[in-house]
Amino acid sequence: MSEQAFLVLTVLAEEPLHGYAIVQAVEQLSEGRMVLRVGTLYGVLDRLVADGLAERDREEVRQGRLRRYYKLTDSGVRALQAEVARLSANVRAASAVLRGRGVQAWAGRA
Amino acid sequence: MGGSGLRNLERRYRTLLKVLPRWYRRDREEEMVGIFLAEREDDLDLEHSWPGWGETWAVLGLAVRTHLAAGAALTSVPAKVVWRGEVVRALGMLGLLLGLYYATAAVVQVFTLFGGLDAVAWWRVVELAPFVAFPALLSGRRTLAKVAAGAPALLSVVALGQPGPAALMWTVFQLPSLVTFACLCLGFHRDAPVLPARRLLWWGGGAVVLGVVGGVAAGAGLLLLGLITVGARVFAFVRGDAVFGRALSLFALLQLVPLVLLAVAWDEAVMSRTVLAVLLVLVVVLPVRRRSKAAPQVT
Numbered sequence A: 001m002s003e004q005a006f007l008v009l010t011v012l013a014e015e016p017l018h019g020y021a022i023v024q025a026v027e028q029l030s031e032g033r034m035v036l037r038v039g040t041l042y043g044v045l046d047r048l049v050a051d052g053l054a055e056r057d058r059e060e061v062r063q064g065r066l067r068r069y070y071k072l073t074d075s076g077v078r079a080l081q082a083e084v085a086r087l088s089a090n091v092r093a094a095s096a097v098l099r100g101r102g103v104q105a106w107a108g109r110a
Numbered sequence B: 001m002g003g004s005g006l007r008n009l010e011r012r013y014r015t016l017l018k019v020l021p022r023w024y025r026r027d028r029e030e031e032m033v034g035i036f037l038a039e040r041e042d043d044l045d046l047e048h049s050w051p052g053w054g055e056t057w058a059v060l061g062l063a064v065r066t067h068l069a070a071g072a073a074l075t076s077v078p079a080k081v082v083w084r085g086e087v088v089r090a091l092g093m094l095g096l097l098l099g100l101y102y103a104t105a106a107v108v109q110v111f112t113l114f115g116g117l118d119a120v121a122w123w124r125v126v127e128l129a130p131f132v133a134f135p136a137l138l139s140g141r142r143t144l145a146k147v148a149a150g151a152p153a154l155l156s157v158v159a160l161g162q163p164g165p166a167a168l169m170w171t172v173f174q175l176p177s178l179v180t181f182a183c184l185c186l187g188f189h190r191d192a193p194v195l196p197a198r199r200l201l202w203w204g205g206g207a208v209v210l211g212v213v214g215g216v217a218a219g220a221g222l223l224l225l226g227l228i229t230v231g232a233r234v235f236a237f238v239r240g241d242a243v244f245g246r247a248l249s250l251f252a253l254l255q256l257v258p259l260v261l262l263a264v265a266w267d268e269a270v271m272s273r274t275v276l277a278v279l280l281v282l283v284v285v286l287p288v289r290r291r292s293k294a295a296p297q298v299t
Helices: A003-014 A019-029 A038-050 A074-100 B008-017 B022-036 B043-048 B053-067 B079-112 B122-138 B142-159 B165-173 B175-187 B197-216 B218-239 B242-265 B271-285
Strands: A054-062 A065-072
Touching (some): A019 B022, A038 A054, A038 B053, B008 B022, B008 B043, B008 B053, B079 B242, B142 B175, B165 B175, B165 B242, B218 B242, B218 B271
Antiparallel strands (some): A054 A065
């Protein structure tokens, strides 16, 4: 799973979001590191919908603009869960190695 | 859509979105424009700004992925689009197999005709690029595959530096690798399906074996290649595999161009090449689907 797909799944896990809200939420979650372009966002959404991990939700028109919401499916939740488990295992292993060298795993921020 | 009340920026974004296929735009254009223009309310901005390079690049990438879609990557993709994407990928693969054939034949000829490595110019090492590109593509290292497949094409551009009939001829002979390079770049995008590596390894082995034959006896090797192309085309037709059939006919057309040019430019009419040309013409023009089946079969 790409980092972009992972972040989109994560922000959709909270609540159904429309495209622009997804872009904002991903930027916020990644602390400004990941700014999704529209072309990239739809590539990721198309893939998630085709794989059955996300689906279209309601539509609304706000200030004359169409907003289409997307939500996570049950298998999307399971996929996110599996990815989190995989990443956590990696983090635990890396932290143990760093501790072995007498280095703190979390440098910089508290 | 396209009304006179549109601001310049919106018009520019809508123009940019025209690179996307119509079936995709019908579904997504309004939604995408909404994101592009979200929170942009400054009059000066709405009149004088242009879509940024990053956004443009991302939309172009999306255009390639949707025009040459992989069936699994999108929902509600028209059958024609899936068909087009599969043909481009199959043609890229056939081009790589042809590259393997020529590379093997070149290696064999270095030892049989030229008597060893000392007699060969160092830059001809570029001809071995298919040995890198093919396994790289099968193992999913697509960027490496594209770079390696592009190396011979790059050489042809360098050759163009000295204009003249020889440079032009060289470029024409590079046509298959240039087209292969383009097909790999366009067809094997991020959402392209994973390749059946084991089955394709057999095809690669076949191309290498043929290349050995081609290296030992140039005319016979090429003729054999032509015959196999015809055989594969007939096989595809019988199985109703229109994608493979169409890819083979384009592949044959690519090989025909240098062959015909060679005959015209240097007035060379070798029997084996004439037979090969006739076979290839047949591969190009024969139908890919049975006439009785009106509905296109896409698998």
